[in-house]
Amino acid sequence: xxxxxxxxxxxxxxxxxxxxQACEQAGAEIPRFCYHEKLSIAGNCRxxxxxxxxxxxxxxxxxTTATEGMNIKTNTLxxxxxxxxxxxxxxxxxxxxxxxxxxxxxxxxxxxxMFYGLDLSRFxxxxxxxxxxxxxxxxxxxxxxxxxxxxCIRFATEVAGIDEIGAIGRGEDMxxxxxxxxxxxxxxxxxxxxxxxxxxxxxxxxxxxxxPWELKNTETIDVMDAVGSNIRVDTYGWEVKRILPxxxxxxxxxxxxxxxxxxxxxxxxQRLDKPYIRENGKLIKSNWTxxxxxxxxxxxxxxxxxxxxFIGDLVDLESMYIFxxxxxxxxxxxxxxxxxEKRYLNPDERINYLFNSTINGIEExxxxxxxxxxxxxxxxxxxxxxxxSYVKNKIKIYSIGDPGELTYPYEIIGxxxxxxxxxxxxxxxxxxxxxxxxxxxxxxxxxILNSDAAEYIFKSIKNFLTKNDKINPNWNSFNILTxxxxxxxxxxxxxxxxxxxDNYEVLNKLNNNEFKLIYLLGADELKFNKxxxxxxxxxxxxxKGASIADVILPSAAYTEKDGYYVNLEGRIQKAFKASYxxxxxxxxxxxxxNISQFLNKRLDIIxxxxxxxKLIKSNxLYSKESYITKEKNSSEINQSKIPxxxxxxxxxxxxxxxxxxxxxASKTMLECKTVxxxxxxxxxxx
Amino acid sequence: xxxxxxxxxQPEFFKFSEENxxxxxxxxxxxxxxxxxxxxxxLLYLVQGQNENWIxxxxxxxxxxxxxxxxxxxxxxxxxxxxxxxxxxxKYFVQVCTxxxxxxxxxxxxxxxxxxxxxxxxxxxxKDNIASWTxxxxxxxxxxxxMMQINDDYFEDLDKEKTExxxxxxxxxxxxxxxxxxxxxxxxxxxxxTTLLNIKNA
Numbered sequence: 041x042x043x044x045x046x047x048x049x050x051x052x053x054x055x056x057x058x059x060x061q062a063c064e065q066a067g068a069e070i071p072r073f074c075y076h077e078k079l080s081i082a083g084n085c086r087x088x089x090x091x092x093x094x095x096x097x098x099x100x101x102x103x104t105t106a107t108e109g110m111n112i113k114t115n116t117l118x119x120x121x122x123x124x125x126x127x128x129x130x131x132x133x134x135x136x137x138x139x140x141x142x143x144x145x146x147x148x149x150x151x152x153x154m155f156y157g158l159d160l161s162r163f164x165x166x167x168x169x170x171x172x173x174x175x176x177x178x179x180x181x182x183x184x185x186x187x188x189x190x191x192c193i194r195f196a197t198e199v200a201g202i203d204e205i206g207a208i209g210r211g212e213d214m215x216x217x218x219x220x221x222x223x224x225x226x227x228x229x230x231x232x233x234x235x236x237x238x239x240x241x242x243x244x245x246x247x248x249x250x251x252p253w254e255l256k257n258t259e260t261i262d263v264m265d266a267v268g269s270n271i272r273v274d275t276y277g278w279e280v281k282r283i284l285p286x287x288x289x290x291x292x293x294x295x296x297x298x299x300x301x302x303x304x305x306x307x308x309x310q311r312l313d314k315p316y317i318r319e320n321g322k323l324i325k326s327n328w329t330x331x332x333x334x335x336x337x338x339x340x341x342x343x344x345x346x347x348x349x350f351i352g353d354l355v356d357l358e359s360m361y362i363f364x365x366x367x368x369x370x371x372x373x374x375x376x377x378x379x380x381e382k383r384y385l386n387p388d389e390r391i392n393y394l395f396n397s398t399i400n401g402i403e404e405x406x407x408x409x410x411x412x413x414x415x416x417x418x419x420x421x422x423x424x425x426x427x428x429s430y431v432k433n434k435i436k437i438y439s440i441g442d443p444g445e446l447t448y449p450y451e452i453i454g455x456x457x458x459x460x461x462x463x464x465x466x467x468x469x470x471x472x473x474x475x476x477x478x479x480x481x482x483x484x485x486x487x488i489l490n491s492d493a494a495e496y497i498f499k500s501i502k503n504f505l506t507k508n509d510k511i512n513p514n515w516n517s518f519n520i521l522t523x524x525x526x527x528x529x530x531x532x533x534x535x536x537x538x539x540x541x542d543n544y545e546v547l548n549k550l551n552n553n554e555f556k557l558i559y560l561l562g563a564d565e566l567k568f569n570k571x572x573x574x575x576x577x578x579x580x581x582x583x584k585g586a587s588i589a590d591v592i593l594p595s596a597a598y599t600e601k602d603g604y605y606v607n608l609e610g611r612i613q614k615a616f617k618a619s620y621x622x623x624x625x626x627x628x629x630x631x632x633x634n635i636s637q638f639l640n641k642r643l644d645i646i647x648x649x650x651x652x653x654k655l656i657k658s659n660x661l662y663s664k665e666s667y668i669t670k671e672k673n674s675s676e677i678n679q680s681k682i683p684x685x686x687x688x689x690x691x692x693x694x695x696x697x698x699x700x701x702x703x704x705a706s707k708t709m710l711e712c713k714t715v716x717x718x719x720x721x722x723x724x725x726x
Numbered sequence: 727x728x729x730x731x732x733x734x735x736q737p738e739f740f741k742f743s744e745e746n747x748x749x750x751x752x753x754x755x756x757x758x759x760x761x762x763x764x765x766x767x768x769l770l771y772l773v774q775g776q777n778e779n780w781i782x783x784x785x786x787x788x789x790x791x792x793x794x795x796x797x798x799x800x801x802x803x804x805x806x807x808x809x810x811x812x813x814x815x816x817k818y819f820v821q822v823c824t825x826x827x828x829x830x831x832x833x834x835x836x837x838x839x840x841x842x843x844x845x846x847x848x849x850x851x852x853k854d855n856i857a858s859w860t861x862x863x864x865x866x867x868x869x870x871x872x873m874m875q876i877n878d879d880y881f882e883d884l885d886k887e888k889t890e891x892x893x894x895x896x897x898x899x900x901x902x903x904x905x906x907x908x909x910x911x912x913x914x915x916x917x918x919x920t921t922l923l924n925i926k927n928a
Contacts, residue, residue: 203795203796203798203799204796204798205798206798206799206801206802207802208729208801208802208805208806209729209730209805209806210805210806213729215729218798219796219797219798219801220783220801
């Protein structure tokens with residue numbers, strides 16, 4: 041461990057750190073533009089100059105490795121003068137348009153020029169001006185402001201895995217652009233906006249909407265996919281203006297997907313703000329008293345066995361908990377289901393539906409096998425981790441089924457279940473590789489769980505891994521990639537009905553039209569032929585569920601309530617209220633609690649706090665926030681007992697920008713989808 | 727130097743000729759496996775040789791696929807180096823050096839001749855598409871300043887009249903004689919040697 045002196049203070053640091061990192065550890069802040077913790081080192085902005093003993097010139101601290109015996113000074117006159125000169129040169133070509141620049145208030149250049157900027161410019165020459173570049177519907181460019189830090193290029197190449205941004209020309213005329221100004225085709229593209237230290241790349245949908253100091257910030261959890269990215273929601277009054285990533289090294293690091301970031305304009309559109317009742321085939325605006333009364337009458341006149349409840353993709357734990365209680369206690373019904381299609385589920389153990397290796401664990405993996413999944417679309421942030429792991433360790437990645445374009449090279453080893461049979465029996469070359477590897481990572485996607493061979497694949501893969509000791513307390517290589525924010529929580533709380541004979545009892549009954557009363561708790565993706573069922577839809581957006589409903593009970597969206605979510609690793613996280621529900625809409629638990637009161641079958645929930653406490657107590661897994669289970673060894677089953685089913689494995693392409701009601705209401709998501717489709721039609725290949 | 731303009735008229739198709747394909751393969755074989763990307767510059771130069779001294783976009787894509795690297799990486803290199811032309815140039819491509827030594831010795835007189843005889847603007851084709859001219863940075867022949875380069879040859883020790891002569895010849899599709907136009911032997915002094923007299927073969 042090298043020891044060095046920073047500003048007369050001796051510190052001991054880890055091997056391989058840069059001088060900049062060492063200075064930070066010693067408590068000296070270094071200004072920088074091009075350096076970023078998560079990207080490779082470029083060393084081209086020269087803002088991080090520090091003085092080193094025995095060096096005639098100041099050194100770029102970000103690009104110098106800290107070594108034994110260095111004597112660094114960061115606060116001398118020489119350093120200040122060097123930085124001032126660098127800043128003066130950066131500002132020589134930077135326009136003075138801060139008043140009309142969206143970066144104003146959170147601009148690195150603006151902030152740092154407060155300390156290092158000169159009060160007047162000595163340059164009388166003309167400033168350079170650069171044409172705006174098109175980078176897609178999310179990124180607004182003003183390339184005159186660019187200071188050539190190349191963070192965006194490095195992000196696209198290293199993290200997003202799409203080599204589409206580059207620097208053309210040279211010297212003063214260097215320009216950042218995508219190849220022939222095509223839209224950036226990545227699910228993580230908008231992260232370059234956060235990375236840009238100046239206002240060259242700003243957010244297009246958020247252009248001229250607000251200034252950062254006018255916004256109220258709330259740190260919360262994303263629900264667009266099951267990853268549970270940590271986000272910061274910025275609101276202006278009721279309106280959610282923008283969503284930014286919040287750093288969580290265990291989940292999303294510093295990135296969020298474009299859907300997470302830009303579906304927020306969907307929170308303003310298509311909102312249900314009043315209860316509706318269907319009269320003569322038309323939905324008529326109503327009020328809470330009438331709507332609840334109608335619901336209660338229907339419940340009273342229907343046999344409990346004919347009532348079913350379905351849970352949507354974005355529902356929080358509290359709502360699900362009270363919904364289950366409401367069904368079991370107030371309605372005496374157990375017909376609950378969170379799956380929207382026939383997806384195989386084995387709830388015997390908790391590891392059966394989790395991403396057990398954890399997102400952080402991906403970086404340790406030495407082999408990855410994707411079975412019927414396209415992580416790029418199903419969990420973009422998780423995909424970025426796989427890419428990181430690939431870049432770091434050059435691991436081999438195999439896929440069963442064709443996932444299409446991913447951001448790292450992979451090898452397709454088959455398209456049907458016979459490959460899985462070969463692997464399990466040991467006759468496939470990948471089989472041996474899995475056995476020999478220390479930390480393999482097997483990811484099973486929903487496309488598989490939806491297929492006929494789901495049970496076979498699920499059980500035999502798990503069995504194979506157990507047999508070879510790949511599921512143990514130190515490393516669990518068995519992973520299920522869930523796509524929906526509510527699903528893991530629903531499985532934890534038991535919002536499904538599985539009998540020995542029938543894995544999909546409620547769904548089968550639904551398709552046979554055996555229910556008379558259907559309660560949709562934010563469930564929009566359910567596909568069935570409606571006959572004479574009475575449908576109650578409780579949710580935030582006027583989408584598929586609301587269009588078939590007979591009564592609509594408006595409720596809050598994910599930014600408008602406190603609530604717990606469990607992500608695909610089984611990590612419980614709390615989302616906080618950033619805004620409030622529009623119009624007359626209420627939080628889900630309140631609505632359900634009300635109905636139970638009017639039914640005279642009150643649940644013993646006093647208030648939200650009481651509900652939260654009871655929820656946390658109900659499941660000892662939830663006693664600690666951000667808790668991840670380390671399950672014990674799983675027991676082996678006899679392989680011969682699992683019947684082999686031969687079927688083709690196809691990976692269902694999901695409509696990435698349109699997966700839930702909030703995205704579907706979002707104008708930005710529609711634009712992204714259009715651009716992506718046009719891309720496919722015209723093609724980028726020459 | 728401003729950023730290069732990319733021609734609006736682009737060919738639809740590009741492919742290496744048989745001869746160039748072999749050359750390209752030979753060039754790539756000089757680099758370690760998985761480092762073929764390093765061959766991008768010689769390959770771009772090959773393209774330029776095959777395609778009338780300029781590189782169309784399809785050729786950049788062709789090379790990107792040839793070397794298995796992203797398009798933008800080829801595009802970056804092609805826009806960086808001034809010796810890669812991204813729009814058509816004349817059969818006779820005149821590059822006039824205007825860096826300090828040449829400038830002091832009257833490079834702008836040559837520029838004026840080019841403007842008058844070839845085309846008002848640099849990097850544009852003359853009327854009959856036979857020639858085009860551009861200002862460039864130092865070509866490393868300062869001793870023989872002012873000078874210009876036409877295709878692969880240097881024309882040195884120029885003045886206004888001699889430049890006019892040369893340009894007139896190329897406009898009539900005749901190959902002028904390269905080298906010094908004041909009868910100097912490469913970079914030697916014009917009359918008698920005044921230094922290094924005691925060395926015979928200096």
